Amino acid sequence: MQFTTEDEALARVYQEDAGGVLAVLIGQFRDFDLAEDALQDAISEALLGWRRDGPPDNGAGWILTVARRRAIDRIRRSVTARDDANQREVLSRLEDNDDEAEADQPIPDERLRLIFTCCHPALAPEAQVALTLRTLCGLSTNEIARAYLVAEATMGQRISRAKKKxxxxxxxxxxxxxNELEVRLVSVLDCIYLIFNEGFSATAGDRPVRADLCLEGIRLGRILYKLMPHPEVGGLLSLMILHDSRRDARTDEDGTYIPIADHNRNLWDQNKIDEGTNLLLTCLGQSRPGPFQIQAAISAVHAEAKDAVETDWAQIAGLYGALAQMTPSPVVTLNRAVAISHAETPEAGLALADTVADELQAYQPFHAAHANLLKRCGQSNAAANAYRRAIALSTNSSEQEFLEHRLAELSTQT
Amino acid sequence: MQFMALIYNKETGNHDPETFQAYGKFTQDMIAQGHFKSGDALQPTATATCLTIRDGKTSLKDGPFSETKEQLGGYYILECENLDEAIACAAQIPGAKTGTIEVRPVLAL
Incomplete structure (x- = not known):
C-alpha cells in the first residue's frame, strides 16, 4: 500500500492525540471498551474519508466528533435490543450534546483523569503499566506483550481484568x-518510572536497553508535567531524561552492558543533560524536595563529571543519605555504600553494604556491587563467589556476559 | 452502590473494651454519614463449621475454611459513591491498624 500525505496526517493525529481523544471519550461514556472501539471506528473512517476529501484542519477534533457518534450508535444498537428506559434517557442526553460545531473546538485535556484512573493503587502495578501504555500511549496489546515478553493473550487478559475492576x-x-493527591501522585509517578526502567534496564531478553519503553516513559512524563507542574513530576522527568542521555554509552556494538564508570562519556547526549539539569534546577527552586528530585540530582552529579574518578562521590553519598531518610530501603543503602567506597575507602563501603546483605540475597545487583567492593578490598576469592552468584541471578544475557568478563578478569589478575 | 468491608485480624480470644468502643464509634459515624447498611462481628473461628455436599453426601468439618494468620472476624456493608469513598470509610475501621480490611463491591442484581 502507498502511504499518502493524508495517511501521514492521520498517523500524526493518532500518535499525538489518540490518548487525549480517548480520555475525553472515557470521561463521557465511562466505558473503556466502548471508547476504544469508537476510536477505532473513527480512525477507520478517517483512513477512507481523509484520502477522499483531504485531512481536516483540526484532525483530532474530527476524530473526536466521529468517535462520539459511533459510540452513540453502538449504545443505540445495544439499547434497542433491551429497551431500557434509563439507558434511552442517557442516550438522548448524549445526542443533544452532539454538536457539529464541536469539531472546531480545542479538545479539553482529560488525560490527567485518565492517568490517575489507570494508575489507581487498587490495580496491580503490572496492570497499571499495561493499561497506561494501552490508553495513554496508544500501544496495541500485541506491542505491550512484546515489550514485556509475555504472550499476547496473557497481556490481553491483564488489560481486560483491569478494565473490569x-x-x-x-x-x-x-x-x-x-491530601489524597500527594499520595496518589506517588502511584502515578511509580508507574511511569516502572515503564521507563523496564526500557532502561530490561529485566528480561537479550538487550539491556529497550529504547521504545524509555521513550514512552519520557513522553508520559512530559504529558504529566505539562498538565501538573509539580516539582516531583519534574523531578521524575528530569531523572528519566538524564538517564536517557547516557543510553548510547551503556552498551557496546554487540549490545553488551557497560557500567557507568567505563562509559565513553563523549557518547553522552549533552542536549539531554542540559535539559534534564535545567528542569531539575527549576524544581529544586520550589523547595519541595522529594525522592525523584534527589535521584535526578544524583544522576546530574554523574552527568557533570569528566570521568568516574572526578565524580563528586561525597555529594552522591550525601544525596543517597537524604534519600534513605525519605524512602528507606536496602537498595538505597547499597547505592550509598558504593558512593562511600569511592568518597572514603572501599572498606567503609563494604562494611555498609554488608549490613543489607541478608535482605538483598536474591537481588542480582547486590552481588555484582558486592563483588566489586570485595575485589577492591583485596578479597579475590569472596569476590569471585559474589560474581558467580550475580551471574546465576541475572536474567539478562547481556548483563551475564558483562559479569562473566569481570569474573575472568579477576582470575587473570590473581 | 454497596461495598462490603471484610475485617481480617489475628484472633486474640478476648475483646478489650477499648476496641469495642472504637467499633461503636465507627458504626455511629457511618450511620451519621449515611454509609451504614449493616455490619456484624463474628464469634471466633473455634466456633466455625464447614459444610460440603458432594455426590449428594453432606460432610461437616470442624474449623474455618482456611487456616491463615488472619481470620475473618466481622464485616460492614457500606453505601458509597465509588471505590475511593469506600476505601476512605474502610480506613476508619479500627481493625485496619492491626489486620487487613478487604473491600469488595456487592454484586447488584
Whole structure:
C-alpha cells in the first residue's frame, strides 16, 4: 500500500492525540471498551474519508466528533435490543450534546483523569503499566506483550481484568483532591518510572536497553508535567531524561552492558543533560524536595563529571543519605555504600553494604556491587563467589556476559 | 452502590473494651454519614463449621475454611459513591491498624 500525505496526517493525529481523544471519550461514556472501539471506528473512517476529501484542519477534533457518534450508535444498537428506559434517557442526553460545531473546538485535556484512573493503587502495578501504555500511549496489546515478553493473550487478559475492576468497583474517573493527591501522585509517578526502567534496564531478553519503553516513559512524563507542574513530576522527568542521555554509552556494538564508570562519556547526549539539569534546577527552586528530585540530582552529579574518578562521590553519598531518610530501603543503602567506597575507602563501603546483605540475597545487583567492593578490598576469592552468584541471578544475557568478563578478569589478575 | 468491608485480624480470644468502643464509634459515624447498611462481628473461628455436599453426601468439618494468620472476624456493608469513598470509610475501621480490611463491591442484581 502507498502511504499518502493524508495517511501521514492521520498517523500524526493518532500518535499525538489518540490518548487525549480517548480520555475525553472515557470521561463521557465511562466505558473503556466502548471508547476504544469508537476510536477505532473513527480512525477507520478517517483512513477512507481523509484520502477522499483531504485531512481536516483540526484532525483530532474530527476524530473526536466521529468517535462520539459511533459510540452513540453502538449504545443505540445495544439499547434497542433491551429497551431500557434509563439507558434511552442517557442516550438522548448524549445526542443533544452532539454538536457539529464541536469539531472546531480545542479538545479539553482529560488525560490527567485518565492517568490517575489507570494508575489507581487498587490495580496491580503490572496492570497499571499495561493499561497506561494501552490508553495513554496508544500501544496495541500485541506491542505491550512484546515489550514485556509475555504472550499476547496473557497481556490481553491483564488489560481486560483491569478494565473490569475499574468498572465493577467504580474507581472514579477523576484527579484526587487535597491530601489524597500527594499520595496518589506517588502511584502515578511509580508507574511511569516502572515503564521507563523496564526500557532502561530490561529485566528480561537479550538487550539491556529497550529504547521504545524509555521513550514512552519520557513522553508520559512530559504529558504529566505539562498538565501538573509539580516539582516531583519534574523531578521524575528530569531523572528519566538524564538517564536517557547516557543510553548510547551503556552498551557496546554487540549490545553488551557497560557500567557507568567505563562509559565513553563523549557518547553522552549533552542536549539531554542540559535539559534534564535545567528542569531539575527549576524544581529544586520550589523547595519541595522529594525522592525523584534527589535521584535526578544524583544522576546530574554523574552527568557533570569528566570521568568516574572526578565524580563528586561525597555529594552522591550525601544525596543517597537524604534519600534513605525519605524512602528507606536496602537498595538505597547499597547505592550509598558504593558512593562511600569511592568518597572514603572501599572498606567503609563494604562494611555498609554488608549490613543489607541478608535482605538483598536474591537481588542480582547486590552481588555484582558486592563483588566489586570485595575485589577492591583485596578479597579475590569472596569476590569471585559474589560474581558467580550475580551471574546465576541475572536474567539478562547481556548483563551475564558483562559479569562473566569481570569474573575472568579477576582470575587473570590473581 | 454497596461495598462490603471484610475485617481480617489475628484472633486474640478476648475483646478489650477499648476496641469495642472504637467499633461503636465507627458504626455511629457511618450511620451519621449515611454509609451504614449493616455490619456484624463474628464469634471466633473455634466456633466455625464447614459444610460440603458432594455426590449428594453432606460432610461437616470442624474449623474455618482456611487456616491463615488472619481470620475473618466481622464485616460492614457500606453505601458509597465509588471505590475511593469506600476505601476512605474502610480506613476508619479500627481493625485496619492491626489486620487487613478487604473491600469488595456487592454484586447488584
Amino acid at each position: 475499574i468498572s465493577a468497583t467504580a474507581i472514579p474517573y477523576e484527579v484526587p483532591a487535597g
